[in-house]
Amino acid sequence: MDNYYSWNAWMQQMMEQMKEQQKIIDQLTQKIEKLQSSDQRKTVIEKIEYHFDQLKIETLEGTLQIGLSPQGIAESEIEDLYKGQTNDHHLNNLMTSHVPNHIDEYVRIHSLPLSSEHREKIISDINKQLPERFQQYQRQHPDLDVHDIVDRLSKEVQSSVIQYLNNYKREDTP
Template sequence: MYQDYSQYLQWLQRCIQAQEQRILTLENALQKMKEDIKLVNEKKAIHIDKIEYKFDQLKVETLEGTLNIGLNPSELSGIEDFAVQNQSLSSPLSPKNQMQRSMKIEEAIYRYLETDLPLVVQAVQRELNVQPNDEYLSFVKQDIIKQLPSRIEHHLAANSASSRSSENTPSDELIIEALKKEIQNGVMVFFSNLPENLKGMN
């Protein structure tokens, strides 16, 4: 009988030692994870200064990208700082009137995209010897539509600023004409920068 108790106590002691060993292993693993998390939190974010691409070495198989209307990235190099002092800005138009102007301009540009943009694209394609392709027109139109709200907002803000500095404020028609000119310039830049293998003509 004592032998049974002795064996039982030995078995119990081995179980306790195994549990203690397992707890120690888990505590060590937990401590290591805490240290790893602390190291990850202390690391600074990676900062990349400049990436240069050599486009003449790329083979383009799909047409993707952005058609820039308005400011082009190449024009941004001369712009140093857009900082604005904390000043209270007063808008001569109420938000309702501003929204109505924006909608009127947007409708006019949508009509222009439906009626005149195909002609503009065809003319530029002929001028630059680019094979006509309906996918280009669709791509250009979708890209312009994505950028249109921000460009209208930009022109209305510039209009608002000029109205504070002078009596003569540009009409909606002038803003519409400025947007049309930006679109035409953007189409020309887009097709000018197409790789030769996508132009489809020699």
């Protein structure tokens, strides 16, 4: 009989725990229903002010269009925006990659001693001229696409680098 009472007591204890848990479940269900049915205040953000001058931007990539909507701008104007960004990307690639590579290649092939300061000065000087040259190509050759203009500029830069460094090499050697 002792076994019967311990089994019965355990069952009674389990029933009490189940009743407590059911009570908690019912309370939580009521709270959820109350939260769902009540009119909750919604947060409305009316105006966001951007203070870009207070941001530190180390790398900026991609497309940012603030205040533009497809309904507010003609399709051709949107394409012009992307063309400008594409032009900037290709021109930036020319300035950061091709120009230094042309100089480094010439220096390597001709074993020309060139200080890093002089190299940076050449790169800087060429890069200052590239945006204007790019626009000049666009005005003179509207039929050319961005890639063709960049290719022509790259060849022009290569030729200019060769000419400049040839003169520099002659002046440097006695």
